[in-house]
Amino acid sequence: MAEAHPVGFQWVMEAKKRGARIIHVDPRFTRTSAVAHQHVPIRVGSDIAFLGGIINHVLQNELDFREYVVSYTNAANIVSDKFQDVDDLDGLFSGFDAESRTYDPTSWQFAQEDDDEDLGRAQADDAGDTAEQRNTASGMQHEAHGMQVGAKPPRDETLQHPMCVFQVLKRHYARYTPEVVEQICGVSQEDFLAVCQAWTENSGRERTTALVYSVGWTQHSVGVQYIRAGAILQLLLGNMGRPGGGIMALRGHASIQGSTDIPTLYNILPGYLPMPNAEKHQTLTDWIDSVRNPGSKGFWANAGAYGINLLKAYWGDAATAENDYCFDYMPRITGDHGTYRTVLDMIDGKVKGYFLLGQNPAVGSAHGRAQRLGMANLDWLVVRDLFEIESATFWKDSPEVATGEIVPEECRTEVFLFPAASHVEKEGTFTQTQRMLQWREKAVEPPGDARSELWFFYHLGRMVRERLAGSTDERDRPLLDLAWDYPLHDEHGSEWGEPSAEDVLKEINGYEIATGRPLSGFGEMKDDGSTLGGCWIYAGVYADGVNQAARRKSRHDQSYVAPEWGWAWPMNRRLLYNRASADPEGRPWSERKAYVWWDEEAGEWTGKDVPDFEKKKAPSYRAPEGSDGVAAIEGIDPFIMQGDGKGALYAPQGLIDGPMPTHYEPVESPFRNLLHGQQGNPTRKEYRRADNPMNPDPREPGAAEVFPYVFTTSRLTEHHTAGAMSRYVEHLAELQPEMFVEVSPQLAEERGLEHMGWCHVVTARSAVEGRVMVTERLRPLRVEGRTVHQVWMPYHWGQGGLVSGDSTNDLFGISLDPNVLIQESKVGTCDVRPGRRPTGPALREYVEGYARRAGVLGDGGNAVVTASAEAQQESAAAQQGEQHSPQQQEDQ
């Protein structure tokens, strides 16, 4: 965190000054470890084993916050007795379909009190649906939708029923003993228990623990399950919805939270509404019902208003009840349109044009060679950036020009490079990890022709619409009918002025169409077309016509929650699900941690923050029989966006790869899975092609000799991601002027590497070179009885800028988490050799030589499903007679 988020890390240092103990779990000793009390080195890619060990420690020693767990989580829910866990099935859960490598999650569901008739539609996903969900990264949609489980599963609040979630969880993690953690993670039992002790002792009524993670957790083929493991632990210890608790994602740069809320993703729309699917969402009602899920508890019941307000924001007066608010104008998705699929499609000539805005995939994305070969096979490419980055120059100076794979004279891609305004040269908001929007003013005019993205897209849209004016072609209607009328800051009285970002914010907030009165919250959004709003969760940011994100009241002049600094969604709540900060009766768990509580006299929730609960709903409220939506949320259901109002220790749906996190080895690993025959995540997204070979499975003969080491990557404080904002700037570039490879003294000796000499790292994709940095900050670990060497590299360099070097991301292949399609780019296997890598065409021959020796040349890859044949059969049998195609599902 000190390395990649030094500014945020100041608060960790502040906590340390006040007596907090800092433990840093990381493969190598970093700037964070330098100021931590304890550094716990861990094998890259083994975090679920580590976290599972802590979960086991909590459950075996009954260190959970029992009252919280019983009341606020689904611990008491009874799971269907058809469910079979990984220990019974060699690493698979029940319901596995080996052909599609997905699960039919029917057997994962909660038991039903009545007969099958009661099986809710929302619970009836099958393997066909799951494959579809994997392609469309629907886990992203679940990010805000929550699970649509039935509202009233049977419960055993004594937590003794053998199929209650608590017992299922306890059995699931029983094998994650300190000894096993030591074997898998390479963490000593002493260090491991110190972490367990610190975490559990700092949780409970009086104390809470916050969990902060970053891409070291997410960029794995089991990335979502890493976070799930953290969530289970935080729920067991009562750290969710309480001050000082929670799980925070530290994003890669400013406003990544904002670019998920108002997304730059293919599968979701603003406010986590799903992108309509060409097959499933033929009508507005289909689309809205897929979000609303009639019959479920919770606040998504009002999804109709959110969707219609968005359509009204897009198409204004043209959107009417009669034409389904122009729902037919919406683009549709038909499958996987993720960034990696798109790049491979570019290579295959299926993509004509591409926009790159503030992104440098030639350096920053996994499998750099595929990225560059893809971009070299377009008709046109628009790049908007601060400098002339590698993604704009690949056609003339990329490594593939040296190997002869790209010939500048023949490269067909026409590149349009536009200079972009930096964040201080334009106005707008940043949304940070706490969901807080902070307005920033323009400090200086952008230089020369540099312009903001807002300017670019507004005027691009304006010009395209001018070109199409008068067109009678039906396909041009969506563009021509757009509400595209933003006031301009036209200092020069020209049509080329900068659109007002504040006006855009006002539209995002939403307003009453007849009067123009800004909405004060999403509760005011109407589904009759009388209001419009671009992002329902942001409604209220412009309440009372005031830019609430621009508020800057000093923290010294308000409570510690600081509600008048910026604005947080939803409804300026600083802490989500904060009903959980009070006990089931509505009283604070402790004086020290009092945050939101029930005021019996006033008959309402009150406290230091905006209560994340209906203000007048008493803790004693119980839902009437047969209720759904908001009315079904009981007074003791803090997790109001979940289908049952409870925190999910066990997730019967919404996850492609299983209801509970289980340890799988990374796709590339020198170790066999100690726990199961199933080596890696069986449901991971793979693209098996000759240009995307993966290093072999450790079961393959010779694999360990060809690629014996583990490598990982991360950032240096001195550089920013793919380097576009640091390698081109004198004062930053000189701080870390060269690409380097960190190795332990032991590995240096083993491979004959000399400090500050050259070495190169090889995978089946590429070889990259760098200066050798021998350091004790990396140390070999003992895993499964043998020594493993880990190699670390920063990934900031490319051929451009004031300082240049090989690009580390060239080493990775493309292999994705099945839930959100994030790439596994924090762990791989490699070889390390002294000296520089071959250049020119010899480089490809060299790399292919490695691939050949490893047996992965061509379309080679590992067997993904490695659980025993019996286990596969048994897992599949759990669903016999219940296989449905998506179409059948629709017909039910």
Place this chain on the structure above:
Amino acid sequence: MTGPHSLFGPLDPAPDAGYVDAPSRKGFFTDTSVCIGCKACEVACKEWNDVPENLYEMLGTSYDNSHSLNANQWRHVAFIEQPAGRSSVGLPPSIGDAAPSRDSVDLGMPTLGAAPTDVPDDAKPDFRWLMSSDVCKHCTHAACLDVCPTGSLFRSEFGTVVVQDDICNGCGYCVAACPYGVIDRRRGPEGDPKVGIAQKCTLCYDRLTDNQRPACAQACPTESIQYGDVDELRERASARVATLHEQGVMDARLYGNDPDDGVGGTGAMFLLLDEPEVYGLPPDPVVTTKDLPQMARRAGMAAAAMLAGAAVSFLRRTP
């Protein structure tokens, strides 16, 4: 011993330099125990003071690629990797030293400040990565200033030592005079108007006069670099050492806070976690002009004696 215009010993430099109603003396307290090595100080300093590039070279000394304080580097963050069982004195940065670490050798160097008591080896952390942001010390007795023949270097009303670029003639006397090796003449880049001119930290004189904190202190995310009144910083530094000692960090000690040291105490003081030499700091710096009066007196006496001798020789020749 210490009188007005003394060249050593404790005094308040601004009034001593003749300022009437000078503001209280300003300085830095750099607490290396909370430094995270982000180098924001280096960058902020260069941005504000328009300091050009230093060098584009990977040095292999851990994450330090700035080398040292010089005319193009007014803040410098040192990174010291200390292996387990480290030597506490005179050990170069361990990077590249894959050989087994050596035992401590007592070089008989004097120590400064609150020297740690003997810390048993097993109480020392296994491996340490020390980081420290170094800067001009703004000495109470600044030799650079004393030897400057042009008056380019001057004592500001804040008690700091500042170079006036347009007066410096590049003679370089100050470079040899600085006991810390801080001030330096700019060597490049080619075309830079200040090549040949002596350059160093001004403690952001042009920010102080506007009631602003120096750029480095403003940029520091962890309050490792603290700016303020020297008297108050000295108290704060002592309190911080005491706190760290209570927490069992017995290695903590102060550097430059003692007005009775060889430079009369510094305006920029440090909390270190090891001997100063480990960070590249001289253990017992003495202002190079300390003995100037005595030297002058002795030179005067010698001159007088020679004159007297000469006179005597003439007297003898008188018949």
